[in-house]
Amino acid sequence: MFAVGHMALAYLLAKSSGKILKITINIPLVFVLSIIPDIDLIFEVLFSIQLHRGPTHSLIFAFLLFIPFFIFFKKKALPYFFSLASHSILADFFIGGQLQLLWPLSTRELGASQFGIPLVMINDPLNVALEFLLFIGAILVMLKTRDILKFLRSNLSNLLLIIPISTVLLPTFTSYPLQVPAILVLPHLFFLILFIIAGLIVVFKRILL
Ligand SMILES: [Zn+2]
Known part of the structure; x- marks a missing residue:
């Protein structure tokens, strides 16, 4: 999945x-x-x-990483674990090929296609349509729950958004030709602009003023 699909899926799950x-x-x-x-x-x-879809995509690794958070925060850690795990088990496992889901127990690459489910590539219209729908769904929930307004408040945690801005959203637009299909350009741009605005509000209100 592209960044938009991962973020929208995790938001809907966590929510x-x-x-x-x-x-x-x-x-x-x-x-x-x-x-x-x-x-x-x-x-x-x-x-x-060559590292992509390796240890960072492992479900076992994600679980091990979350053990301290489950101990300290108990059920409060669950939506965050789902957000991380959804990347591999609900998205990449079905879309785009295989991943080291069980690392470090096994380095074998697994994907849904090995279990009789047809392989869907990232640029496949089915995946692109699914990501667009997830984006629309996430925006509708954000509007209905007024979560969208949280980006306009000077919450320090909004500074975390620098991570998706710099690692996945900006690189999407700095490489030419655009890596994402045309229909997903606007959703990527929407998140990019929203996150930049959220970050700037924190910088101006909390740090500069
Ligand atoms: Zn991935």
Whole structure:
């Protein structure tokens, strides 16, 4: 999935699990967790090694990472775990090929296609349409729950959005030709502008003033 799909999927998951568990979720943190497995792409570029869809996409690794948070925050950690885990198990496992889902227990690459489910590539119209729908769904929920307004408040956690801005959103637009299909350009641009505005509000209100 592209960044928009990962973020929208994680937001909808965290929001619904938060509602069931009666927990208010930190939205910037959910967005960061949803895209953090793809940090391996940066290591690939920096060190010229093949890493993508490796350890950072492992469900076991995600769970081990979350053990301290489950101990300290108990059920409050669940929406965040879902946000991180959704990247691999609900998105990349079905879309774009295989990943090291069980690292470090096994380095074997797994994907839905090995279980009889047809392989869907990232540029496949089915995936593009799904990501667009997830984006629309996330925006509708953000509007209905007024979560969208949280980006306009000077919450320090909005500074976390610098991570998706710099790792996935800006690189999408700085490389030519655009890496995302035309229909997903606007959703990427929407998140990029919203996150930049949120970050600038914090900088001006909290730091400069
Ligand atoms: Zn990924």
